[in-house]
Ligand SMILES: O=C(O)CCC(=O)C(=O)O
């Protein structure tokens with residue numbers, strides 16, 4: 001795993017809100033990621049979220065897979081994915097790109113854009129999550145080559161510098177966000193194509209989308225969203241389980257290690273670091 005970041009890469013990430021690493025996984029690592037994710041998705045069956053989730057009653061329907069097949073927090077119920085996700089090297093990359101002390105997993109997800117799937121509408125990630133942060137970050141690993149044709153992502157460089165909380169949920173047309181924010185609709189997006197085994201990192205506030213899949217093959221990606229340590233609950237349930245939602249108050253820290261494990265920290269006083277398993 002190509003996990004060493006240069007100061008140029010970190011500076012570029014902080015300016016643009018994203019970074020591409022084309023040679024992230026070697027061939028054998030890619031094979032390990034592919035088979036772990038494939039097996040975990042098959043085991044999860046029709047459930048988008050793990051057992052005990054607040055939204056578990058939201059059954060996956062054919063319509064839900066119009067954009068992608070989405071299976072969240074596979075690290076919780078598959079040992080192979082868990083080993084990959086708890087790797088502290090990933091946490092360190094996220095911490096260094098964002099300049100934060102500690103990194104917790106917010107959620108992982110398999111995002112499989114099936115043949116002929118619709119585009120992913122323009123959005124900012126962090127405005128949907130259970131904590132507010134300028135420093136959330138996602139790694140998006142390409143399990144297949146990603147092209148303009150099969151549904152690559154597009155980023156609006158620099159757009160992470162401004163939070164946009166008020167736009168319609170996905171399901172509307174691809175540019176629905178730009179009706180609320182016309183300045184964004186005047187920007188030129190950057191397409192993110194990469195070979196299988198490449199990855200991108202993007203900030204949780206960058207405005208982004210993905211193309212339709214105009215090929216007869218799936219576009220498989222595995223991603224993990226990270227939350228800075230010491231982030232606090234904002235009242236949005238999102239992917240949190242009932243077990244936590246039943247007890248937590250707005251403003252409480254999200255620090256349950258079984259839900260949001262701390263995978264890397266520079267804080268020597270902090271205990272409970274999970275580390276590679
Ligand atoms: O893969 C996609 O189509 C969208 C991914 C995305 O929005 C994300 O990883 O934040």
Ligand SMILES: [Fe+2]
Pocket residue numbers: 123124125208
């Ligand atoms: Fe996103």
